[in-house]
Amino acid sequence: MNRFCKAIGVENPIIQGPMAWISTAPLVAAVSNAGGLGVLGVGFAPDDFVIQQVAETKKLTTKPFAINTVMIPENLDRLTGIIKSINPPVIYADTLGELKLELCEKYFEIWHSFGCKVIVKAGDMETAVTAEKGGADALIVKGWEGGGHTAYEATTVLVPQAADVLSVPVVASGGIADGRGMAAAIALGADAIEMGTVFMACSDAAVHPNVKQSIVDAKDMSTVITGTSTGEPCRQFKNKLSDKMETIEAENVRAKAAELLRPVAESSLKLAMIEGDMENGAVMAGQIAALIKEIRSAEEIISTVLSDAQITLKQIVNFSFSGKESTYE
Template sequence: MNNRICDVLDIEKPIIQGPMAWISTAPLAAAVSNAGGLGVLGVGFAPLDFVKQQIMQTRQLTDKPFAINTIMIPENLEAITEVIREMLPPVIYADSLQGLKSDLCSKYFSLWHSFDCKVIVKASCIEDAINAEQGGADIIIVKGWEGGGHVTFEATTVLVPQAVDQLHVPVVAAGGIADGRGMAAAIALGAEGVEMGTVFMAASEASIHLNVKESVIKAGDMSTIITGYSTDEPCRQIKNKLADEMTEIEALNTKAVAAEKLRPVAESSLKKAMMDGDMEMGAVMVGQIVPLITSIKPVKEIIDGVIRETKERLEIISKYKFN
């Protein structure tokens, strides 16, 4: 039986690289696509000229399918649709916050399909996943709260089987997956592919500061913390001085006051880490799976290793015996 993720996206291996701002730029996305997965440019809130530049650079580095991500908020979609019309990226990766509406999906997915683009949607709950499918999405990613960056509300093990039971399009599991054991578990839950983000932060091809890669491979259990609850867009990141300061602000103030005070503290914190290597006041947004990442590796080695271990684990599972 063919893998539907590979068939829909015209890729060799059902692994999608999660879009990460300042991290998944052309060198990383192209490397993932060249290794047989789907590289995704993390350009959701980037200036449109930068988006175009990244698409052109990616095309110079690979002739394989790749994606750009966008955010499913109305004020963002008109402009990015013009870029899509002009640049024709093979795949559109639609990130969504909770509350995704099927009519919004229908409007833009039909437009993107008319440009011959495939559409992937990342959903944080089952209702949003259903609305995305009704709106015409080709593939749905459900992300568990274990993942880095924006935090969802349920575990991957809770979301994936529900999504598989209720959707007809292929389901991709995300959140807490960094090796073949995680991919095998996702397949056992019914997913047809996986998305990984944190593991690619330690990829040789990731154009980020070496301090970030070293912080990822040195992180241990309980190294992450969720900050920004008061903003209604909490994020998971590695504990550091920035996280401590944000946590204190939220503990000592009302929600509204805390949200206001967090803005100047959090502003540009991701860039401070990724570009400047500031591990004290910079945000390093990783998932809970970060302790399993212990070395810097080329993308091809990461992907091939995950596929190899997945096959090995599934073979072991097939021989599991009950008394």
């Protein structure tokens, strides 16, 4: 049995990444019903919204799903206060900046006492090791190819490091949207994959149609990195908003640029996801958007990725390493 599936209690080793204004109950339930792990993107949402989304998700699926939080004390205190009552099967912990072992040990123990599994997303190995020491049940390592908050190492660099060092299941994230990507992640040592951008173009996602179409229309150079001066760089589609942000960072020293960027970025995600403004809103998609060519259901996305990964892995067996005709079995 797949290690990740056994540890988290899901049928298929696929996570739908949490995305604010996108990963709401309809998409999350559809992913979980298809055997993956749907994740509600409620990391900074008000308590009443978190409670409402968990309740709605439970109406739509009996399968495991997760809620996300961010590993900063003020956010953890707030959310932990309601976790016991809403009882989500899995807690998905995002990390920003340095992760403290004491923070992990404190909250992971509490969440486990509530019966929750704990998955942590890391962008570097120091964070991943700390999270495992703190008691995480599985680790996601996200490469810089991914959308939204991004790392500085590539997925192909992070995953084999994690596979060599960690004892808990490893999930590859960043630059994966099809069976070939999943097969590559498996070859690098991953037990599962996380996908985000492909689910933005999902028929089950309750986002503006313009967002889904922008993913389908994306090219290989459609994304840019913004917000480096804030210490929390993000990958998003190039548009008027990103141009404005790049200009601010180019014309100001780091500290001043960070100060000027915050009001510009505020509410920009909602502007795109809900109102469909593709020029002034933020579309935090990954580089893999260039390979997404159609809008599909969560069930079709997951089943296709799994079947294509199996086909790809079988084809690799016949790969020739020399000029001689040979087959490796």
